[in-house]
Structure formats: structure tokens, C-alpha cells
Amino acid sequence: MYHVKQEIIDWLLEDNNPPVKFLTMSKIIKKTDDVELDKVRSKINSYKPINExxxxxxxxxxxxxxxxxxNYKKYLGSYWQLKFLGDMFANKNKQIENAIEHIFNTGQTTSGGFSYDGTNSSTIMxxxxxxxxxxxYFDYFNDDxxxxxxxxxLKNFADTNGKIRCQPAGLIPSCYMTLPKILHALSTIPNKDQTTRVEKGIKxxxxxxxxxxxxxxIPDKNREFLKANYKVGSQQRIENRNKILEKEPNMKKLPKKGWMKFGFPLSYASDALDSMKALVSANVKLDSNMQDALELIKSKATNGKWVNENKFKSPMYTKIDEYMQESKWITLHALEVLMYYEGLKIVD
Known part of the structure; x- marks a missing residue:
């Protein structure tokens, strides 16, 4: 059982962050008063980052x-604004509806995927x-x-047994950072609409x-491989990688240092907390292989709060969380994960 002080809950319930207040009320302390919840929800779009x-x-x-x-311009393009708005639980309005139509019309390719420049060859998982x-999230699931x-x-991940086209330069077979993104997306699908292919993708x-x-x-020989193959062409590098992985299938794995730093919001990157949150979204039961991640999450708390360790290097329209400062968003996410896997007790 993870203990959290009442003062931390009170901090999350402050009026200066309506979406965090709403989520704390609905997910952490389980408020059931619809009138009270609706009142807070109605103020979400007044939250400064959403408004800006x-x-x-x-x-x-x-x-x-x-x-x-x-659309993919970091971090000013339309893709990123819609992602940030959704991540902050913005209420759908005409502006958001128009923006969604814009990315459908200019960003979605004939393959169904979204592309960083609108072409099929630049579609990204x-x-x-x-x-x-x-x-x-914005209620477009039934849209064709x-x-x-x-x-x-499903065609490019579930049907290929989890193969992701994006090939990293090192010994990692395919883009591991994409997995939490896919899991978040597939687990958001209503249960009644989760087909066997969706279930396979989640699995x-x-x-x-x-x-x-x-x-x-990260394979422990990854750095050595990158150094040796620095000037090798991509196809030859893939062949060299496959030979090593075939020869040493049980290579020791090292932590991804970037995943040990928690941030909000996230763009194309992921981290351990976000991945654990995706597992919660998918209702995955506690597993012994989660233990190190749970201990990492708990170790990051300072006086019951978590800080934002992620710094965007490209411009944004708004500042959501200050770098290396206490973050209500990350604290909320950490408590959600700990509540699901260890239970949460609020103490004085």
C-alpha cells in the first residue's frame, strides 16, 4: 500500500489546474457527485496551457x-497541438473539431496512417x-x-507479429519507444469494439x-555495435545486426537512461512512467517484471511530489510544466499507477 499525504491531494485539487483537479477527483478520490465533477470539467479549457x-x-x-x-513541425504544428490538448483532457469544441478535419485532410495518407509530410512514404507508426x-478521446472512433x-x-503491427517498420541504427530490432504509444491507443478503444486483432496488438x-x-x-553491446558500424550503409548495418542477434539472442539488457526521466507532455518519446500508465490503461495485472519500474517511480518522489525531468528543445506555444520543477501532471500519473498496482492510502 502506497501512502500519500492529504496535503499532496489538496495540492492536486487546487483550482489553478482544472484538468488535474478533475482527474484527481474522479480517479484518485473517486468523487461520484456528477454536479461537482461537471462544474470542474467545464473549466478545463480555461487552464492556461490549453487556452494558450x-x-x-x-x-x-x-x-x-x-x-x-x-503538421509535424516541432512543436508548433497541428499534430502536436492536438496531442497536447488530448493529453491535458481538453473539452472538444469547434476549434478542435476543425483541427481534426485539418489533419484528416492534410496528414492522413491513403494507407490510413498519418505522415509527417502528407506522403505515404513518410507515414510514421x-x-x-x-x-x-x-x-x-475526442469521440471520433466510429469515423471511417x-x-x-x-x-x-493492425496491419503493420498486430498482423506482422509486432514488427515495426522503423529500424533503429543499433541492435534494437525495431522502435521500442513506439510500444507504449500503440498500447495507449489500442487500450483506449471501447471494450465492446476490441476485436481479436486489437487484442493481439495489445498482447x-x-x-x-x-x-x-x-x-x-538496450543490448549491452549496442554502443560497441554503433561505433563499429558508424559508416556502414543501412542495409549492411541491418544484416550485421541480424547476425549478432542470431548469434547472441540472450544478450544482457541495460536500462534506457532517457526512460528513467519522467516528463509531461511527451511527444514521440516515452518513459517508464508513461509505459506503466499504458499498462494500467490496458488493465494489465501486476507482474514481477514491473517491480523495478514501480520502485523507480517511487524513488523519484520528493516529499510526495514528482518533478518534470523532460525538456523540449524546440519551441512551443505554451509552457505546461517547468523543467526540474514539481509537476502536478507527473505526480497524478505516478499516483494512478501506484494506486492500481499497490493500492493507495491517503494519510494526514
Whole structure:
């Protein structure tokens, strides 16, 4: 049982962050008064970061530039604003609806996936997973275009037994950072709509995360391999990697240092806390391979609060959390994970 002080809960319930207040009321202390919850929910879009993103929208439709090649502009393009708005539990309005139409019209390819420049060849799995999660959050699940995005993920992930086209340069077989994104998206699908293919996709994500103890997925010879293959062409590098992995299938795995630093919001990257939160979303039962990640989460708390260790290097329209300062968002997420896997007791 994880103990959290009442003063931490009171801090999360402060009025200056309506979405965190709403989520704390509904998920942590389990408020059931719909009138009270609706009152707080109605104020979510007044939260400064949400308001500033919406104020920077152009023609009530897009951000930065309307051309399809600018949707992925870090971190000013339309893709990122929709992701940030969804991650902060913004209430859907006409501006958000128009922005969703914009990315459908300019960002989704004929394959169903979303592309960083609007072309099929530039379709990205992690981007598509991010957008699928946001589309479902904003109640677009039954839209045919959302179904096309889902089909892209199922065809290119679940149906390929978890293979992700994006190939890292080192000894990691495919993009591991995408797994929490896919798991978040697929577990957001209503239970009644989770087909056997969706269930397979979830199962693949969960298995791979657990077999790597969530954040320990870097082969111990990865740096050596990168150094030796620095000037080798991509195809030859893949062949060299496959030979090593075939020869040493049980290579020791090291922690991904970046995953040991927690941040909010996240873009294409992931971390151990976000991955554990994805496992919670998928209702995955406690497993011994989660233990190190849970201990890592608990070790990050200082006086019952967690800090934001993630720093965006590209410009944004708003500052959601200060770098290396206490974060209500990360504290909330940590408590959600700990409550699910260890139980939570509020103490004086």
C-alpha cells in the first residue's frame, strides 16, 4: 500500500489546474457527485496551457502553417497541438473539431496512417498511434477515417507479429519507444469494439514491455555495435545486426537512461512512467517484471511530489510544466499507477 499525504491531494485539487483537479477527483478520490465533477470539467479549457494553444490557432483550423508538410513541425504544428490538448483532457469544441478535419485532410495518407509530410512514404507508426488515441478521446472512433488509422496499426503491427517498420541504427530490432504509444491507443478503444486483432496488438505490446522489465531494453553491446558500424550503409548495418542477434539472442539488457526521466507532455518519446500508465490503461495485472519500474517511480518522489525531468528543445506555444520543477501532471500519473498496482492510502 502506497501512502500519500492529504496535503499532496489538496495540492492536486487546487483550482489553478482544472484538468488535474478533475482527474484527481474522479480517479484518485473517486468523487461520484456528477454536479461537482461537471462544474470542474467545464473549466478545463480555461487552464492556461490549453487556452494558450487554442488562442494560437490560425483561422480556427490549424497551427503554424496550413501546408501538409508543417503538421509535424516541432512543436508548433497541428499534430502536436492536438496531442497536447488530448493529453491535458481538453473539452472538444469547434476549434478542435476543425483541427481534426485539418489533419484528416492534410496528414492522413491513403494507407490510413498519418505522415509527417502528407506522403505515404513518410507515414510514421508512433505518430499514427498518437493520433489514434487522440481521435478516440475526442469521440471520433466510429469515423471511417479513424478506423482507417486503426487498420494501419493492425496491419503493420498486430498482423506482422509486432514488427515495426522503423529500424533503429543499433541492435534494437525495431522502435521500442513506439510500444507504449500503440498500447495507449489500442487500450483506449471501447471494450465492446476490441476485436481479436486489437487484442493481439495489445498482447504484443504488453509481452514486449514485460520481457524488457519496461525500460531495460538496450543490448549491452549496442554502443560497441554503433561505433563499429558508424559508416556502414543501412542495409549492411541491418544484416550485421541480424547476425549478432542470431548469434547472441540472450544478450544482457541495460536500462534506457532517457526512460528513467519522467516528463509531461511527451511527444514521440516515452518513459517508464508513461509505459506503466499504458499498462494500467490496458488493465494489465501486476507482474514481477514491473517491480523495478514501480520502485523507480517511487524513488523519484520528493516529499510526495514528482518533478518534470523532460525538456523540449524546440519551441512551443505554451509552457505546461517547468523543467526540474514539481509537476502536478507527473505526480497524478505516478499516483494512478501506484494506486492500481499497490493500492493507495491517503494519510494526514
Amino acid at each position: 494553444i487554442l488562442q494560437n490557432q490560425i483561422e480556427n483550423s490549424y497551427w503554424f502553417d496550413s501546408h501538409k508538410k508543417h 508512433c505518430l499514427t498511434a498518437n493520433m489514434l488515441k487522440i481521435l478516440i 477515417r479513424t478506423q482507417n488509422a486503426l487498420e494501419f496499426i 504484443l505490446c504488453v509481452e514486449r514491455l514485460l520481457e524488457n522489465m519496461i525500460y531495460k531494453y
